[in-house]
Amino acid sequence: MYCCPLPDAEASARTPWLKGDEAAPWVTDAGPGLKQIEFIVPQANCAACISSIEGRLGRIAGVTKARVNLTARRVAVVWREGSQEPQAFLDCLASLGYAARPFDPRETGFSHDDAEGRRLLRALAVAGFAAANVMLFSVSIWSGTDPQTRDLFHWISALIALPAVVYAGGPFFTSAANALRHGRVNMDVPISLGVILASAMSLFETMHGREHAFFDAAVTLLFFLLIGRYLDHMMRARARSAVSQLMTLMASGATIVEPDGSRRFVANRGLEPGMLMAVAAGDRFAADGCIETGSSDVDRSIVTGESAPEPVNRGDEVQAGTLNLTGPLLVRITKAGGDTFLSELIRLMAAAEQGQSHYVRLADRLARYYSPVVHILAALTLIGWLALGHGWHDALMAAIAVLIITCPCALGLAIPAVQVVASGALFRRGVLLKNGAALEKIAEIDTVVFDKTGTLTLGSPVMVGPPAVSSDNLALAAGLARESRHPLSRALVAAAAERGIAPSVPVSVTEHPGFGLAATWRGQRVRLGSRAWCGVAEPADDRGLLEIVLRIGDGTPVVFTFEDSMRPAARPTIASLRRQGLAVEVLSGDRAAAVGRAASELGIATVYSRMSPQAKLAHVEELAAAGKRALVVGDGVNDAPALAAGFVSMAPATASDVGRTAADVVFMGQSLAPVSWLRSVGVAAQAIARQNILLALGYNLLAVPIAMLGLVTPLIAALAMSSSSIIVVANALRLGWRMNAMPDADGKADHRETAAGAAGAVQRAA
Amino acid sequence: MNTLLILIPIALMLGCGWLIAFLWSLKSKQYEDLDGAAWRILDDDDDKPAGR
Numbered sequence: 001m002y003c004c005p006l007p008d009a010e011a012s013a014r015t016p017w018l019k020g021d022e023a024a025p026w027v028t029d030a031g032p033g034l035k036q037i038e039f040i041v042p043q044a045n046c047a048a049c050i051s052s053i054e055g056r057l058g059r060i061a062g063v064t065k066a067r068v069n070l071t072a073r074r075v076a077v078v079w080r081e082g083s084q085e086p087q088a089f090l091d092c093l094a095s096l097g098y099a100a101r102p103f104d105p106r107e108t109g110f111s112h113d114d115a116e117g118r119r120l121l122r123a124l125a126v127a128g129f130a131a132a133n134v135m136l137f138s139v140s141i142w143s144g145t146d147p148q149t150r151d152l153f154h155w156i157s158a159l160i161a162l163p164a165v166v167y168a169g170g171p172f173f174t175s176a177a178n179a180l181r182h183g184r185v186n187m188d189v190p191i192s193l194g195v196i197l198a199s200a201m202s203l204f205e206t207m208h209g210r211e212h213a214f215f216d217a218a219v220t221l222l223f224f225l226l227i228g229r230y231l232d233h234m235m236r237a238r239a240r241s242a243v244s245q246l247m248t249l250m251a252s253g254a255t256i257v258e259p260d261g262s263r264r265f266v267a268n269r270g271l272e273p274g275m276l277m278a279v280a281a282g283d284r285f286a287a288d289g290c291i292e293t294g295s296s297d298v299d300r301s302i303v304t305g306e307s308a309p310e311p312v313n314r315g316d317e318v319q320a321g322t323l324n325l326t327g328p329l330l331v332r333i334t335k336a337g338g339d340t341f342l343s344e345l346i347r348l349m350a351a352a353e354q355g356q357s358h359y360v361r362l363a364d365r366l367a368r369y370y371s372p373v374v375h376i377l378a379a380l381t382l383i384g385w386l387a388l389g390h391g392w393h394d395a396l397m398a399a400i401a402v403l404i405i406t407c408p409c410a411l412g413l414a415i416p417a418v419q420v421v422a423s424g425a426l427f428r429r430g431v432l433l434k435n436g437a438a439l440e441k442i443a444e445i446d447t448v449v450f451d452k453t454g455t456l457t458l459g460s461p462v463m464v465g466p467p468a469v470s471s472d473n474l475a476l477a478a479g480l481a482r483e484s485r486h487p488l489s490r491a492l493v494a495a496a497a498e499r500g501i502a503p504s505v506p507v508s509v510t511e512h513p514g515f516g517l518a519a520t521w522r523g524q525r526v527r528l529g530s531r532a533w534c535g536v537a538e539p540a541d542d543r544g545l546l547e548i549v550l551r552i553g554d555g556t557p558v559v560f561t562f563e564d565s566m567r568p569a570a571r572p573t574i575a576s577l578r579r580q581g582l583a584v585e586v587l588s589g590d591r592a593a594a595v596g597r598a599a600s601e602l603g604i605a606t607v608y609s610r611m612s613p614q615a616k617l618a619h620v621e622e623l624a625a626a627g628k629r630a631l632v633v634g635d636g637v638n639d640a641p642a643l644a645a646g647f648v649s650m651a652p653a654t655a656s657d658v659g660r661t662a663a664d665v666v667f668m669g670q671s672l673a674p675v676s677w678l679r680s681v682g683v684a685a686q687a688i689a690r691q692n693i694l695l696a697l698g699y700n701l702l703a704v705p706i707a708m709l710g711l712v713t714p715l716i717a718a719l720a721m722s723s724s725s726i727i728v729v730a731n732a733l734r735l736g737w738r739m740n741a742m743p744d745a746d747g748k749a750d751h752r753e754t755a756a757g758a759a760g761a762v763q764r765a766a
Numbered sequence: 767m768n769t770l771l772i773l774i775p776i777a778l779m780l781g782c783g784w785l786i787a788f789l790w791s792l793k794s795k796q797y798e799d800l801d802g803a804a805w806r807i808l809d810d811d812d813d814k815p816a817g818r
Contacts, residue, residue, distance in 0.1 A: 047805035070802035121792060129785040133778060149770075156774065 026102040027086065030078045034064060037086045038103040039075045041093060042430065042653070042668045044068055049098075056092055060084060074103055120230045123168040127223040130164030131216070135718070138216040142715050147209065154206040154213045161215035165199050168222045171229065187367040187408060190374040194403035195221060201400050212397075214404060217717045221407045224725045228412030232363070235419045235436030242640055242661040243353070246346050249302065249321040249637070251286035254279065257330065271336035279329045281513075284321060288340045289331035291316050296327035296513040297486065301656075303341065303612065304589030305453050305636035308461070308487050308546065311515065311530065321345070327513030345641065348617055349662070352644035361437050363415045366693065370408060378402045381708045398710040404717055405707040406700055410724040414692035417732035422685040425739040430668035431678060438664035440689075441648040442682030444629050448577055448675070449620065449642070451634035452588035452598055455652065457564040458670060459635070461488055461546055463495035465561035471501050473558050477550045478503035480517045480528040488548050489517075489528075491562055516548075524553040531559075545594075566601065569673040574602045576676040583628075587616050589638055617641040633675060635659045650675060681739060688735050692728045699724040 030036035044053060050068045053075055057066035062083025067076050077089050086102070093100040137153040145153065169192065176188040195218050202213035253267040254277040263278065271277070271287050279285055281296065297309035300322045304310075309325050312318065318331060321342035337343070378399045385395035419436035426433055433439060450456050478496035481489035482503055496503060506519035506526060516529010527534045527550070534551040536559075546562040577584055585606040588595040595609040608619065616634075620642045623630045632639070632646030635655035643649040643662040651663035660666050667674035703720050706712055791797070 047808045050802060050805060051809055068802060069799040070805060071799045118792070122789060125785060125788050125792070129781055133781045136777065152770075156778075160778075 033081050034078050035081050036076060036078045039100040040073060040103045041075050041098045041100045042073055043098050044070060044073055052096055056096055057089060060088060060092060117233055120171060120226060120233055123171060124226040124230055126164050127168035127219055127226050130160050130219040131223040134161050134216045134219055138714060151209050157215040158203055158206055161219050162199060164219050165195060169195050185371050187371050190371050190403060191225060191407055194407050197400045198404050212714055214714050217404050217714060220718060220721060221409060224409035225412055228416055231416035231420045235416055242658045243346055243350050246349055246658055250342055251284040254286035269337060271333060273333050273336055275333045277331050277333060279324045279331055281324055281326050281328060284323050285318050287320050287333045288335035289318055289333045291329055292332050293330040294327055296329050297325045299323040299325055302637040305451055305638045306590055307459050345613055348641040349644060352617060352641045362440055374406045377704060401707040401712040405703045405712060409721055410696035410699060410728045413725055413728050414696050415689050417729050418685050418689045418692060418735055421732050421736045422681055425736050426681060431674050432666045434664050438648050439682050439685050442679055443686035445631045445647060447583045447623060447628045447630040449585045449587055449630050449632045451639045452586055452590055452595055453564060454635040455633050456570055456598060457566055459564060461491045461562035462565045463491055463560060464563045466559060473550060475501050475504040476521060477528055479506050480509055480519055483509045484511055484517055488546055488562055492548060492560060526552045567670055567672040569671045571602055573672045573676045574604060587611050587619060613638040613641055617645055620645045684738055685735055688731060692731055695728055696724060
């Protein structure tokens with residue numbers, strides 16, 4: 001299979017800037033004088049990828065180790081401190097054709113140092129060892145032995161099982177003890193009780209040379225329970241917070257201009273309304289304010305979600321946390337400290353994350369009812385046997401048998417097994433599920449709320465008009481636009497390149513922040529920029545398109561229009577969501593005309609435009625208060641509180657760091673299709689999880705009466721336990737087959753093949 | 767009975783050996799990248815395990 005992407009010029013343009021302090025959040029120590037950084041490389045998926053990536057990165061001076069992890073689609077690079085900037089690795093990956101971005105463990109919620117997971121896995125290994133060996137002796141006993149050999153085998157079993165129970169049962173015992181100390185009862189209490197009583201009773205029976213010992217049941221129980229516990233551990237949400245990432249948008253302070261004209265730096269807490277702050281190009285505003293002098297372009301994406309900078313002039317308002325791009329400004333502070341836009345956003349984010357913890361997972365809901373029932377059944381058995389005039393010994397044996405038989409092995413596997421199968425299959429299709437509960441929740445949603453820019457659309461404008469443009473005009477416009485980093489200018493240059501038009505070379509190009517560009521060409525003054533800059537009247541109707549105007553001298557202006565193109569498969573995805581009976585809404589920070597245009601193209605009727613992050617959050621909370629369960633799909637910093645507050649949330653991999661951290665699910669690639677098939681997978685997974693629970697409970701319904709009647713021998717216990725666990729796991733695997741058979745919404749055979757990979761395959765085949 | 771006295775310790779020692787081998791492989795991070803391991807076997811170049 002050919003899958004490695006071809007070298008791709010665009011990949012290098014997309015990669016972020018990663019040097020010095022900018023790289024610091026991702027870099028970790030890897031021994032004396034060594035540093036490590038990890039990159040996510042979604043396109044890496046074969047042997048050739050491994051050798052080309054490791055080979056090239058390994059040849060960079062100073063790199064001591066480059067290791068690809070194909071399962072996690074990550075590359076770890078270790079290098080000698082000071083010899084390289086991490087940007088060099090990104091550039092190297094880009095030159096090989098791999099779009100990569102630095103990996104932040106906090107963002108996925110998986111930590112490098114998963115101490116609890118490793119403890120569970122070690123306990124699992126010990127329990128597995130003990131179960132296998134004790135079972136060897138048990139099978140011999142069940143096949144029939146003379147009493148002497150049986151006693152010897154029981155003693156050897158005890159020798160293996162007792163230390164194993166102490167070690168492997170640890171996670172259950174501590175959890176049960178914790179619960180009891182707080183006056184609660186959880187699932188681990190009957191488990192611990194069952195395992196400890198079974199071991200103690202078996203030891204007692206062995207000492208007295210009796211026939212039945214349950215050592216194999218005790219360790220096999222722990223083995224199955226630990227499998228379920230480990231899978232569950234992998235699927236649990238880790239504590240993650242986007243608040244600290246929002247904090248990084250906060251400027252440390254501002255340069256204040258005193259009334260006498262002197263300047264001094266004042267830290268954040270010293271800023272007060274009424275002060276005049278000077279903000280250089282490239283700096284973030286430290287406080288909210290109103291522009292007194294200067295004009296510039298401001299990146300207000302954290303407010304509106306729009307990537308295109310907005311021109312600002314005297315009298316315009318600016319918000320803390322937004323980025324001044326092109327010109328120096330003097331800003332009169334109106335709000336500072338804890339009252340700024342950014343501080344409020346951080347507070348909202350923290351509150352929204354707090355509110356998330358109320359969802360009780362299906363497994364936990366079951367556990368609430370399960371353990372009291374088990375205790376009551378065991379107690380009833382004990383009392384019943386005593387009441388019928390049997391001795392303490394027989395009554396206790398029967399009660400312990402009930403505890404062993406009801407041990408929730410199959411129940412503990414029922415849901416985690418399904419979620420692990422589903423998340424593995426989803427990951428292979430480029431969808432990263434950050435916690436298992438999201439899969440449960442996605443099956444219950446009734447509303448889907450989309451952001452527009454960057455979520456429904458790709459977030460990068462493409463030239464769509466005018467219908468006919470002379471190549472001279474386009475060449476001239478591209479020549480001017482080359483000098484600017486404004487997204488529309490870049491789109492214009494790209495459009496010229498696409499049509500094979502070489503940009504002309506005007507002289508003395510100057511950029512006027514907030515307005516546009518000016519230059520001289522063939523003795524005439526040419527302007528490229530907003531309508532106002534070129535002296536063109538605003539049109540009567542705003543069609544919601546982005547525009548750049550080119551005007552040569554006082555000639556007829558040429559209006560270039562741009563549109564943010566829709567994500568591939570956006571239309572069928574929305575249609576499929578509606579067919580599934582879900583309400584679809586758009587919440588955007590953009591202008592009404594632009595949002596309306598996109599929504600009507602996709603057939604979405606419920607549209608909210610000009611929404612601030614606060615308004616988005618309020619809307620999502622309103623939906624929740626009205627009893628709706630909303631899937632929130634968004635990408636920007638401005639969507640983050642709504643993502644955190646949503647019943648369940650999704651973000652594209654191209655989203656802001658804050659957005660990705662706040663979301664439960666992250667999807668790779670350009671297509672929007674994962675939104676609709678994640679929902680299908682969630683529904684299918686939930687159906688299988690329910691079947692599994694019924695299977696597990698049905699087994700108990702059959703086995704418990706047998707145990708209460710005292711008919712359970714060690715052989716019956718072992719058969720019942722193993723078979724029910726195996727049936728549940730086999731049923732969960734069915735989901736994997738069903739997902740493989742599920743057609744992809746965009747009709748591609750393999751989601752792992754990115755567009756670049758497919759193009760490469762075609763070229764190499766030819 | 768005599769055969770058992772030999773066979774049982776052997777069985778237990780084999781089991782212990784398996785347990786130690788598993789714990790070692792876990793500790794040396796051999797389960798971190800199962801998909802990668804499947805492809806690396808096809809690589810003709812000298813390749814060293816990930817280790818620490």
